[in-house]
Amino acid sequence: MNILKFGGVIVAAGVLGGNVVYDQFAPKPPAAQSFGKSGQIEMLQSDVALSAKLQREFAEFSAYAYFGAFAVGDDGRFGYLTDVNTMDSARFYAMEFCTNGESAEATGCEIYAELRPSDFDETQTHTINHQTYLEYMDLKENYDGYFALAITGAGHYGYTYGYRTQWGANGDAMELCNEALLEDEDMIPAKTSCYLVYLDG
Numbered sequence: 001m002n003i004l005k006f007g008g009v010i011v012a013a014g015v016l017g018g019n020v021v022y023d024q025f026a027p028k029p030p031a032a033q034s035f036g037k038s039g040q041i042e043m044l045q046s047d048v049a050l051s052a053k054l055q056r057e058f059a060e061f062s063a064y065a066y067f068g069a070f071a072v073g074d075d076g077r078f079g080y081l082t083d084v085n086t087m088d089s090a091r092f093y094a095m096e097f098c099t100n101g102e103s104a105e106a107t108g109c110e111i112y113a114e115l116r117p118s119d120f121d122e123t124q125t126h127t128i129n130h131q132t133y134l135e136y137m138d139l140k141e142n143y144d145g146y147f148a149l150a151i152t153g154a155g156h157y158g159y160t161y162g163y164r165t166q167w168g169a170n171g172d173a174m175e176l177c178n179e180a181l182l183e184d185e186d187m188i189p190a191k192t193s194c195y196l197v198y199l200d201g
Contacts, residue, residue, distance in 0.1 A: 026166035029196035032126040032151075034133035035117035039065035045072070045112045054078055058113070066129040067116055069094035073109035081154065082115060083129050089153035090114070092191065126197050132157050136199060145169075150177035150194045154187060158194070170196055 041062055050058060054072065061070050061080050068082030069090035079097025081090050091111055098109035120127075128151055136149055136159050145162035148169035158176025163169035177194035181187055 026170065029170075029198045030126050032128045032149075032197035032199055033121065033124045034128050034130050034199075035066075035119050035121070038118045039068075039115050040118045042114045042116070043112075044114065045110055048072060048112060050112075051076060061113075061115065064115060065117060067127075068114070069111050070113045070115075071095050071098035071109050072112045073098050073104075073107040077107055077109060078112075079109070083131075084153060084155040085127055085129060085151055086153035087114065087116060089155075089192065093154060093186075096188070097186075128157075128197065128199070129155060133199065135159075140199075148173035148196060149199060150174045150196050152177065152181055152192050152194050154181075154192050156180040156184065156187075156192075156194065 050072070054076065057078060057080070058070060061068060061082055064082040066083045067085065067087045067090045068080060069087070070078070070080040071094040072078045077098050077100075079094050079099075081093040081097070084090050091114070094111060095104060095109055099107045104110070128149075132151070136147075139159070139161045140147055143161045145164065146166045146169040147159070147161045147163070148166070149157065149159045150170075150173040151157045156177055158173045158178070158180060160169045160173045160176070163172075174194055174196065181189055181192060181194060
C-alpha cells in the first residue's frame with residue numbers, strides 16, 4: 001500500500017506492486033534522533049513573579065517533555081511553544097508570540113524558562129519529537145518499500161511509505177511537510193523550513 005500522510009491524516013492512497021530495489025543514487029539525508037518521554041525545566045528568570053493566569057499557563061507548558069520555551073513580558077504578556085524539534089525554534093516562536101509583532105524592548109519580553117528532554121545529547125544536530133518518531137517507526141516495521149520523513153524545527157512533519165523509489169518518497173514527504181507548515185497560521189514560513197531526516201531502525 002502506498003499512502004501519504006501528515007499529522008496522522010491520510011491524504012492520498014494507491015497500490016504498490018512489484019519488488020522494491022534500493023535506489024543507490026538517492027542522497028541519504030542526515031540522521032535524526034529522538035529522546036525519551038521525560039523533560040526537564042531550566043528556569044532563566046526565576047525572580048519573575050507569575051500571575052495566577054500565567055502560573056496555569058506555565059503548568060500546562062511544563063507538562064510536555066520535548067523542546068519548549070516560555071517567554072513573559074510586561075502587562076501579562078506571554079508566549080510559548082512546546083514539543084518541537086529544536087530549541088532554536090522554541091525560543092524564536094515563544095518570543096514572537098510574546099511580542100506579537102513589537103520589539104522585545106518595547107514589550108519587555110524575555111525567555112522565562114526552557115524545556116528539553118532529560119536525556120538530550122547536546123552533540124546531536126537533528127532531533128524529532130517522540131510522538132512523531134513512534135508513528136514513523138511503526139510504519140517502517142509494518143510496511144515495505146521506500147520511506148521518507150520531512151520535518152521543521154517547529155514540529156511540522158510529512159512522511160511517506162511504501163514507495164517505488166526513494167526520490168518519490170522524498171519529494172512527497174517534503175510536499176506534505178510544506179503543506180502542514182503553510183496551513184499553520186501561527187508560523188512564519190520564511191523563518192521555518194522543511195528538511196529531510198533519516199531515522200535508523
